[in-house]
Amino acid sequence: MSLRDAMNSVAKDFDAKNDSINKFEGLPSGDYTVAVTKVEDSTAPWGAEQLSFVLEVVEGEHAGSKEFLRIGLDEVTAKGKxxxxxxxxxxxxxxxxxxxxxxxxxxxxxxxxxxxENLAKVFQETVGKTMIMKLKVRPNKKNPEYPYRNYDFEEAEQPGEATVDDDQMPF
Known part of the structure; x- marks a missing residue:
């Protein structure tokens, strides 16, 4: 496909004057088996420090999709509240x-x-581990482009971790 073909394909569904250029919607609500692919101490665009996780869906329809989890632990907001x-x-x-x-x-x-920095170092050993991420996405009336994302997590079987039933035991 040429660049012109790609542009024509995008132009079919895009009103350049009125539509947002950002089409990233992220994962929909659901339960996902995810692997931790990166953990770091990062800085938000507004200057706040965060503990950042990159979680990659490892199975199902959304395999390969990533969820970017950023956790702020500041006692006060940028507005001092x-x-x-x-x-x-x-x-x-x-x-x-x-x-x-x-x-x-x-x-x-x-x-x-x-x-x-301390937490990022501690969590480094989790890179490659899997877990179940329970994601609930709900509308944000004040900023519809950025819906609220609520998380919960559960343990998952780890890659290379074999489960053996009593029936499979040789003795």
Whole structure:
């Protein structure tokens, strides 16, 4: 396909004057088996530090799709108000650690200026591990292009982890 063919294909369904150029919709609500492919301490476009996970769907219709999970642990927002998501985000970090089978040492939480870097280091050993991600997407009335994404996680069988029933035992 030539570049002109690609442009003509896009132009069929795109009103350049009125439509948004961003068509990324992300994963729809559902349960997904995902693998952790990257964990890092990152900075949001507005300057806030975040603990960032890249999760890749490993099976099903959306295999290969990625979910970008960013967790902020700042006590106050950029506007200086208490962070209403702090408790939920701490629970999310704790749940991810439990589901992925790691322990977060208390020392990782001790230095507020290093917490993101410390947690990213702890979570490095989870790269390649799988889990079940339960995703619920709901509309955001104030900013419809960015719907709310709610997560929960469950343990999943790990790659290369064989399950053996009693019937399969040789003795």
């Amino acid at each position: 208490p962070n209403p998501m702090l408790e939920t985000n701490i629970r999310m970090v704790m749940k991810l650690a439990a589901v992925l089978g790691i322990n977060i040492p208390d020392a990782a939480w001790d230095d507020d200026s290093m917490v993101y």
